[in-house]
């Protein structure tokens with residue numbers, strides 16, 4: 001169990017180049033002085049007072065830490081250490097050197113269905129693991145699907161950023177208006193109860209993009225995108241999907257369903273004939 005260290009992170013880790021940034025703050029490569037091992041440090045500014053718009057609520061970050069402490073799976077990034085101070089918290093995370101899945105795909109001509117299935121099966125195994133522990137990610141999108149290494153024959157997928165993840169308590173209703181318009185499910189926009197099916201919608205969107213390079217609900221503006229999502233308005237443009245198998249389209253159709261109860265579960269996805277041919 002990771003305890004929250006109160007030392008200065010720079011006493012134990014050498015801080016190196018910035019790897020990225022987000023709504024939370026910055027991610028920097030860092031090196032553990034005692035072992036020489038490299039990690040990713042997620043530096044999160046914490047709110048000075050409850051009403052402040054700057055920084056994140058400390059309890060929101062502690063929730064992410066508590067969730068990460070429960071997770072140990074080859075397709076989920078690992079938490080190594082946590083530091084807390086007055087103004088920020090630092091999560092020391094497994095370093096994932098291969099960058100984002102979608103940058104990897106952008107470098108290639110096109111992704112075959114076979115390659116897409118190889119990536120998707122790993123994403124599904126990671127999501128099956130968290131759903132089996134009653135945890136939903138709630139922010140599955142291409143930026144949060146990374147490759148451990150990229151210049152290898154079979155790159156390994158790592159799901160990152162559990163900043164919006166929630167433990168789904170029996171009977172408790174979780175609603176939130178978070179996420180990125182292109183990937184969020186109708187129930188998020190309609191402020192209806194969220195759960196594992198919300199992640200399954202996002203997987204449907206990710207699959208559509210893996211096979212076409214296009215985002216199914218993308219509009220000219222965020223508002224148009226949200227309208228497209230709520231209406232479930234998407235299509236398989238023949239110019240793009242002409243070569244795509246019917247099984248692949250069926251897989252996507254069974255996820256991009258407005259009613260969360262109608263969508264395939266992650267276990268059903270793993271045995272869908274497109275993923276697991278008989």
Ligand SMILES: Cc1ccc2c(c1)c1c3c(c(C)cc1n2CCCN)C(=O)NC3=O
Pocket residue numbers: 019020021027039040042077093094095096097098099100143144160161
């Ligand atoms: C090489 C590289 C480049 C950018 C990185 C990361 C690694 C990275 C990492 C993580 C997170 C939460 C964000 C990260 N980012 C920010 C962008 C993530 N979409 C992480 O947990 N491990 C990483 O290596």
